[in-house]
Amino acid sequence: MLPEIHTKIPGPKSIALAARLAAHECRNVTFMNKDFPVFWLKAEGNNVWDVDGNRYLDFTSAFGVTGLGHSPPEVVTALTSQATELIHGMGDVHPTELKVAVCEKISQMTFERWNNAPAKIILGNTGFEAIESALKTSQLATGKPGIVTFENAYHGLGYGSLAAGGMKRFRDPFLPQLADIGHSLPFPQCTCGQSLECSAECLNTLEPLSLQLRNTLQNSQVGAILVEPIQGRGGKVVPPSGFLPMLRKICDDTGTLLILDEILTGLNRCGHLFACEASGTIPDIICLGKSLASGLPLSACVGSAELMDQAWPESDGEAIHTTTHLGNPPACAMALASLDLHSNPALASQVQERGQLLRSMIETIDLPTRGAIRGRGLLLGLELLTVGGKPDRATGTGFVVHALKNGFIVLTSSPEGNVLSLVPPFDIAEEEMRSFTNCLQEYLAFSNT
Numbered sequence: 527m528l529p530e531i532h533t534k535i536p537g538p539k540s541i542a543l544a545a546r547l548a549a550h551e552c553r554n555v556t557f558m559n560k561d562f563p564v565f566w567l568k569a570e571g572n573n574v575w576d577v578d579g580n581r582y583l584d585f586t587s588a589f590g591v592t593g594l595g596h597s598p599p600e601v602v603t604a605l606t607s608q609a610t611e612l613i614h615g616m617g618d619v620h621p622t623e624l625k626v627a628v629c630e631k632i633s634q635m636t637f638e639r640w641n642n643a644p645a646k647i648i649l650g651n652t653g654f655e656a657i658e659s660a661l662k663t664s665q666l667a668t669g670k671p672g673i674v675t676f677e678n679a680y681h682g683l684g685y686g687s688l689a690a691g692g693m694k695r696f697r698d699p700f701l702p703q704l705a706d707i708g709h710s711l712p713f714p715q716c717t718c719g720q721s722l723e724c725s726a727e728c729l730n731t732l733e734p735l736s737l738q739l740r741n742t743l744q745n746s747q748v749g750a751i752l753v754e755p756i757q758g759r760g761g762k763v764v765p766p767s768g769f770l771p772m773l774r775k776i777c778d779d780t781g782t783l784l785i786l787d788e789i790l791t792g793l794n795r796c797g798h799l800f801a802c803e804a805s806g807t808i809p810d811i812i813c814l815g816k817s818l819a820s821g822l823p824l825s826a827c828v829g830s831a832e833l834m835d836q837a838w839p840e841s842d843g844e845a846i847h848t849t850t851h852l853g854n855p856p857a858c859a860m861a862l863a864s865l866d867l868h869s870n871p872a873l874a875s876q877v878q879e880r881g882q883l884l885r886s887m888i889e890t891i892d893l894p895t896r897g898a899i900r901g902r903g904l905l906l907g908l909e910l911l912t913v914g915g916k917p918d919r920a921t922g923t924g925f926v927v928h929a930l931k932n933g934f935i936v937l938t939s940s941p942e943g944n945v946l947s948l949v950p951p952f953d954i955a956e957e958e959m960r961s962f963t964n965c966l967q968e969y970l971a972f973s974n975t
């Protein structure tokens with residue numbers, strides 16, 4: 527469905543709700559200005575409606591959660607039937623069959639597919655909880671507290687994730703409370719055009735990083751390397767194709783764990799069931815979240831059963847890591863339905879195809895403010911630069927507002943806020959992409975005059 531043009535955004539109901547929210551929600555949570563936010567009322571497929579009746583095409587998949595679209599019928603059925611049975615259980619004391627089934631399914635889709643060996647899983651609610659379960663696993667398995675992460679990584683905002691690493695703007699206000707466990711190294715960027723096989727020249731750029739990494743591992747008590755296969759919030763940065771295999775090799779040589787944060791890149795978003803599969807890299811631990819349950823909070827720290835059993839002792843009745851809502855029944859029911867849909871191999875090819883189409887449409891926009899088009903599958907980013915080649919945050923934020931008025935929800939990313947994030951649902955239609963790129967082209971032409 528093509529988007530609608532809205533003359534008055536935000537509408538009167540959104541404006542009134544913003545005033546009420548500002549009175550009682552802590553500052554710094556919901557961003558508000560004269561153009562923001564619109565309050566959502568309902569969503570279906572690729573579309574969202576706000577409280578004033580305006581419809582938008584969602585080019586964000588709502589933070590990468592709704593790759594399968596908003597409210598896929600199979601997931602809604604799973605949720606509604608579960609809602610009348612059991613909404614809340616006692617996840618780590620008296621669990622449900624659903625929790626069993628979700629763990630089995632995740633195991634089948636990861637380590638059983640990769641290694642023919644079972645996985646063991648710690649479920650969580652939000653993404654950063656999965657990361658923190660992985661960090662705890664690293665400590666228990668290796669006895670070493672240190673974690674190598676990469677500049678501009680985003681692993682969530684819990685204290686464990688922040689202690690490991692991440693963007694300065696999220697860490698700096700809380701530095702005095704963060705444990706000193708992180709070793710941050712530069713994240714390498716593909717320079718040859720981001721095919722699945724980089725050129726020899728591009729691969730050679732990894733050499734200094736390899737030395738730096740080996741040096742860090744030799745001189746510090748590092749238990750694990752934590753990395754996103756493609757940096758999402760960091761600006762859709764794709765590393766050279768040899769990067770993950772290089773990390774795998776270094777981890778194998780040094781007895782370090784490789785933790786992949788696939789909270790955003792996993793579950794077909796990048797045109798493979800998991801992004802690491804593009805380079806045939808098998809992690810020790812993979813973290814999942816976001817689209818796992820297509821809309822209710824559910825995350826998973828997934829490791830080989832061998833590693834997880836080595837790290838975690840049997841519970842003596844008091845689990846040393848759990849949460850009240852662990853294995854929430856409706857979230858598990860939705861996850862099972864979502865994972866069934868994600869298991870269809872045709873979905874990965876569909877994402878590759880549509881991602882290629884969207885990329886080629888963006889490539890035809892030939893204007894001075896366009897930098898690199900980055901990313902893979904339907905996790906794409908358009909870097910916006912000034913005519914002088916500097917990060918152009920203003921054009922990014924300007925377009926986000928312009929797009930909203932033209933019926934598109936879109937966001938920016940990267941530390942400088944100058945990368946337009948293109949993260950649409952997987953069945954985004956050609957005409958929907960075309961209308962979006964036309965809107966972008968018009969805006970960029972206008973902003974350059």
Ligand SMILES: Cc1ncc(COP(=O)(O)O)c(C=O)c1O
Nearest residue numbers: 652653654680681682758789790
């Ligand atoms: C790669 C990655 N890891 C972790 C997280 C944190 O997930 P959550 O916001 O659910 O805690 C995010 C969220 O954007 C993410 O993109």
